[in-house]
Amino acid sequence: MNSFFTIKNESEAIFKDKGSKFIAFALPVNTVEEALNRVKDKRKEFFDARHVCYAYVLGCERDVFRANDDGEPSGTAGKPILGQINSKELTNILIVVVRYFGGTLLGTSGLINAYKTAASDAIDSAQIEEIAIEKIVRINFGYDNLNFVMRMVKDFELKIINQQQASSCTFTLSCKQVFVERLIQRLDDNHLINYDFV
Numbered sequence: 001m002n003s004f005f006t007i008k009n010e011s012e013a014i015f016k017d018k019g020s021k022f023i024a025f026a027l028p029v030n031t032v033e034e035a036l037n038r039v040k041d042k043r044k045e046f047f048d049a050r051h052v053c054y055a056y057v058l059g060c061e062r063d064v065f066r067a068n069d070d071g072e073p074s075g076t077a078g079k080p081i082l083g084q085i086n087s088k089e090l091t092n093i094l095i096v097v098v099r100y101f102g103g104t105l106l107g108t109s110g111l112i113n114a115y116k117t118a119a120s121d122a123i124d125s126a127q128i129e130e131i132a133i134e135k136i137v138r139i140n141f142g143y144d145n146l147n148f149v150m151r152m153v154k155d156f157e158l159k160i161i162n163q164q165q166a167s168s169c170t171f172t173l174s175c176k177q178v179f180v181e182r183l184i185q186r187l188d189d190n191h192l193i194n195y196d197f198v
Contacts, residue, residue, distance in 0.1 A: 001133065002178040004060050006092040008129045013121030017114050019102020024118035026126045027094045029056060032064065035094040039068075042096045050101040053077035053115060056094040057085050060133050072099075072115075076108055080116035088123055095119045133177040136161065139187065139195040140170050148190060156183050172198070 007028050015022040025042065029035040035056040043052050051070045055078050058064040065085075067078030081095050097118045106114060141149060149171060152158060156179040162172040175183050187195050 001060065002176070003130050003132045004062070004091050005088070005128055005130055006090055007123070007126040009127050011122050011126035013118055013125050015114055015118040015121060017102075017106060017110060018104040020104070020106060020114065021100040021102065022114050022118040023098040023100075024122035025096045025098075026119075026122040027096070028092060029058070029094045030092055032056075032058065032066075035066075038094055039096055042098060046098045048100075049098045051077065051099040052096060053081060053099070054094060054096040055079075055082035055085060055119075057082070057091050059091060062086075062089070062091045072111060073108060076111035077115045080112045081119040084116060084119040084123060088128070090123070090128070093123075095122055097122075134159075134174045135177060135180050136172065136174055136198045137183070137195055138170065138172050138198055139193055140168065141193040143167050143169055145169075145190065145192055149193070152183065152186055155186075158183075 007026055011026045013024045027038050029038060039052065039054050046052060051072055053068060053070045053072060055067040056065060065082060067082040069077040077097065081097060085093055085095060097115055139149065146169060153160065156175060159174040160171060161174055164170045187193055
């Protein structure tokens with residue numbers, strides 16, 4: 001996997017059914033703590049709402065996730081929200097759906113449809129972006145190998161994060177996942193360069 005998809009901006013959508021109002025927010029997040037703080041903020045902002053349900057997915061591998069029904073019947077809110085995130089294969093995203101009860105029960109299928117639609121509409125309102133996965137590599141080499149290293153920087157579109165140049169040089173570089181194998185091959189071909197991934 002060389003990249004992942006996430007949302008670039010916060011977005012909002014509203015879905016109504018039988019008087020109930022579902023306000024959905026799609027938010028870019030990077031950590032569990034950030035996601036839970038954003039949920040807390042929405043709970044404060046919509047303190048008078050009946051339910052504040054949410055789901056998030058985090059990480060390049062999309063392996064950190066959670067869904068919360070916040071008092072709705074089990075599986076009728078958080079799971080449908082999470083399902084929309086998964087159907088678009090997004091990560092580093094939180095979707096919060098705030099529900100104001102309209103007085104008429106929607107039933108299990110009605111709730112699932114409402115949360116699913118609100119979440120889907122919020123995603124559709126956001127700008128989706130593809131992010132290249134990058135690895136950080138630290139290389140040590142003698143000054144006489146500087147041209148060789150600078151050629152690799154150009155060939156593999158490496159970003160120089162940090163550099164120290166003297167008779168012995170150390171560069172910390174960011175490499176897109178798509179180039180990692182070719183970079184390793186090039187480094188292995190030059191026995192005068194030491195490297196490690198950090």
